[in-house]
Amino acid sequence: MNEEIGRRLREAAEAHQPDHDRMLARVHRGMAGTTVRRRPGIARSWPKVVLAGSAAAGILAVAGFAVAGSGQTPPAATTLTVPTTSEAPSSTPSPDGPVPPPATGRPAPATTARPSSSAPPSAPGGNRVTDGPLSAQGAIDPHSTVYWAQSTLTFGTTRPLTALVVEVRITQTGGVQRTGQWQTGPADDFTVTTQDSGDAVVYRWELKPGRTLPAAEQVFAVQYNHAAGARQAGLDSYLVQATTTDGSHTLRGGFTTP
Structure with a gap:
């Protein structure tokens, strides 16, 4: 079978x-x-x-x-080639590809600095200021020391004064402390004040209402301590505002060093 x-x-x-x-x-x-x-x-x-x-x-x-x-020889085998599918390109960009430049930020807006306030320049030392019948001259008293000083304002008028304001500013150069003030006119004719005002010590005389100063020379002096050593008075100043029979007048100036 x-x-x-x-x-x-x-x-x-x-x-x-x-x-x-x-x-x-x-x-x-x-x-x-x-x-x-x-x-x-x-x-x-x-x-x-x-x-x-x-x-x-x-x-x-x-x-x-x-x-x-x-027992026969088999025929040659036939090779079948099956087509293959290719991978779709990846949507992820290659790390070696071009990179967009970083966004450039807006430049910081330019700012305009406000000019710093500075003390008004005083008149050159030894300057004698005149205005109509008025004249004035400021100087450092020669008896001042390395610890203490007096600034003297010599003021003259050729006409009687019905109003007067005298103001002396001593710049705070270090250790400046007020020690007193005086004037040649009657003390009862003036209202006198002294105060620290920012970077200066301010001395002020104001002629009282109804008082009159005769045509003459007047002296107004301020005294103060300061840091040891020779003090620079280049930034100190004075202001004079006066009223005479012919109108108002103003004087400005500084103090010379002996």
Whole structure:
């Protein structure tokens, strides 16, 4: 019985002629029937290709087995090339690609600094200022020391005064402290004040209303302590405002050093 089955198989194998063209056509038809729309569709089409390839491999295996049983040389194997799909380019830019320049910030708006306030320049030392019937001269008393000083304003008028304001400013150069003041006119004729005002000590005389000063020379002096050493009086100043029968007058100046 077994010999009969073996004989029939050998006869069938000898009579079988594999049709390579039909096999390839079947494989290509199976592959062409798959439509690739997007990457997920490609994944779903692979089972058909695999089944077609498996069928072709089965046919070749049966043919080879039959030929082997008949003792004939099997035909040359046919290599099937399955097309592969290429990966879609990544949407992520390459790190080596051009990098946009960083955004440039707006420059800081330019600001215009306000000029710092400074003390008004005083008149040059030794300057004698005159205005109509008035004249004045400021000087540092020669008896001043390295710790104490007196600034003296000599004021003259050729006409009687019905109003007068005298102001002396001693700049705070270090350790300046007021110690007193005096004038040659009657003390009862004036209202006298002294105060620290920012960067200076201010001495002020004001003629009381209804009083009159005769045409004469007047002296107004201020006294103060200061830091040890020779003190610079270049920023000290005086201001005189007076009213006579012919109108108002103003004098300004500084103090000379002996």
